[in-house]
Amino acid sequence: MSTTAPEIHRGLAGVVVDTTEISTVIQETNSLTYRGYPVQDLAARRSFEEVAYLLWHGELPGPRQLADFQARERALRPLDRTTCELLTRLPGTCHPMDVLRTAVSFFGAEDPTEDDGSLAANRAKSLVLLAKLPTVVAADQRRRQGLDPIPPNPDLGYAANFFHMCFGSVPEPEVVRCFEISLVLYAEHSFNASTFTARVVTSTLSDLYSAVTAAIGALKGPLHGGANEAVMHMLNEIGDARRADEWLAEALASKRKIMGFGHRVYKHGDSRVPVMQEALDRLVARAADPEVTRLATLHSALRHAMITRKGIHPNLDYPAGLAYHLMGFDIPAFTPIFVMSRITGWTAHITEQLAHNALIRPLASYAGPDQRAVPANAG
Ligand SMILES: CC(=O)SCCNC(=O)CCNC(=O)[C@H](O)C(C)(C)COP(=O)(O)OP(=O)(O)OC[C@H]1O[C@@H](n2cnc3c(N)ncnc32)[C@H](O)[C@@H]1OP(=O)(O)O
Numbered sequence: 383m384s385t386t387a388p389e390i391h392r393g394l395a396g397v398v399v400d401t402t403e404i405s406t407v408i409q410e411t412n413s414l415t416y417r418g419y420p421v422q423d424l425a426a427r428r429s430f431e432e433v434a435y436l437l438w439h440g441e442l443p444g445p446r447q448l449a450d451f452q453a454r455e456r457a458l459r460p461l462d463r464t465t466c467e468l469l470t471r472l473p474g475t476c477h478p479m480d481v482l483r484t485a486v487s488f489f490g491a492e493d494p495t496e497d498d499g500s501l502a503a504n505r506a507k508s509l510v511l512l513a514k515l516p517t518v519v520a521a522d523q524r525r526r527q528g529l530d531p532i533p534p535n536p537d538l539g540y541a542a543n544f545f546h547m548c549f550g551s552v553p554e555p556e557v558v559r560c561f562e563i564s565l566v567l568y569a570e571h572s573f574n575a576s577t578f579t580a581r582v583v584t585s586t587l588s589d590l591y592s593a594v595t596a597a598i599g600a601l602k603g604p605l606h607g608g609a610n611e612a613v614m615h616m617l618n619e620i621g622d623a624r625r626a627d628e629w630l631a632e633a634l635a636s637k638r639k640i641m642g643f644g645h646r647v648y649k650h651g652d653s654r655v656p657v658m659q660e661a662l663d664r665l666v667a668r669a670a671d672p673e674v675t676r677l678a679t680l681h682s683a684l685r686h687a688m689i690t691r692k693g694i695h696p697n698l699d700y701p702a703g704l705a706y707h708l709m710g711f712d713i714p715a716f717t718p719i720f721v722m723s724r725i726t727g728w729t730a731h732i733t734e735q736l737a738h739n740a741l742i743r744p745l746a747s748y749a750g751p752d753q754r755a756v757p758a759n760a761g
């Protein structure tokens with residue numbers, strides 16, 4: 383009998399567990415494609431709704447398909463009275479990601495077809511979540527500010543309507559465009575931790591709402607989606623560009639993880655960062671405000687210090703965090719906004735997992751005590 387110890391892949395690092403047709407990172411060119419299209423080009427030329435359609439259907443929509451998709455999404459945006467009541471009953475201290483997780487779980491409880499895992503039923507559920515999640519996120523941000531919710535406006539696109547529901551007005555098209563770019567960039571990233579979570583739940587033939595609820599829990603953590611909020615807290619903690627390098631040296635010496643830096647897949651920079659950084663630069667330029675300049679200078683100083691000291695580059699959460707602040711969203715809304723976008727990727731993966739399902743169940747190498755006899759009695 384062989385006594386060779388099994389090879390352990392902690393964190394599943396480097397393990398290829400399945401195939402996917404949805405997206406890939408091309409290491410040689412440091413680029414990301416959705417269904418074959420470079421994400422930079424999608425961000426430059428297409429709306430978030432078109433990208434959602436692409437991720438779900440495999441092809442970009444034609445004009446009639448897009449009009450139909452938009453009409454259906456817009457009609458589904460309002461929340462029913464029971465959901466609104468449920469949301470107002472949650473404690474004021476409840477993290478917005480817990481609010482979203484609870485809302486998705488409740489949508490599942492309310493849906494009589496929850497257990498219908500057919501493609502048609504899952505497409506319909508995915509569209510419900512895409513349409514309603516922004517309404518929940520906006521209402522929750524307003525609740526934190528002691529304000530009543532603003533109903534969705536069916537005349538507005540996905541991104542513009544979100545601003546309308548948060549603030550009662552829509553900013554200049556350039557700001558809406560920067561937001562839409564962030565949604566396109568956040569939409570999908572292969573087998574990241576939250577998407578993989580959704581696939582694990584789906585692999586047991588559980589329902590779509592359960593898979594999305596679990597995925598929200600995985601995205602909340604600061605090593606994943608929670609980092610965009612953590613970036614803003616960190617910038618507020620440092621305060622000034624002149625302190626960035628000294629702060630970083632101390633943080634690294636005390637083994638702190640610097641939020642918004644590093645990535646499991648990209649070791650020489652996240653392919654999405656240049657596009658998001660350009661959008662952020664445009665927001666900074668149009669603000670022409672000393673406070674915004676202070677934050678932008680600090681942001682850039684910390685990036686420079688981290689690359690110089692550790693050779694570790696920013697990930698998408700680094701420019702997105704500051705961009706969301708400049709757009710006027712409060713910090714606890716940042717990761718929920720990520721959910722509003724990633725719901726497209728998660729549900730595309732849930733459908734793909736079901737189409738070629740295999741139960742996801744890895745092995746572990748046991749490191750506990752040898753077998754032993756149970757003592758006769760406690761006394
Ligand atoms: C959209 C997204 O989810 S993107 C990710 C968002 N998360 C963050 O920004 C949180 C901060 N970053 C991190 O914690 C990590 O870079 C992760 C979790 C994203 C990736 O982690 P892994 O692939 O497991 O890399 P790992 O943690 O092994 O890092 C390798 C080395 O770089 C160091 N490192 C990596 N990222 C960072 C960081 N942000 N700050 C400090 N050191 C870092 C590690 O300490 C480790 O050093 P060591 O070899 O001396 O121990």
Ligand SMILES: O=C([O-])CC(=O)C(=O)O
Nearest residue numbers: 570571573574575646647
């Ligand atoms: O791919 C990852 O591990 C994390 C990430 O960037 C994402 O989910 O967008």
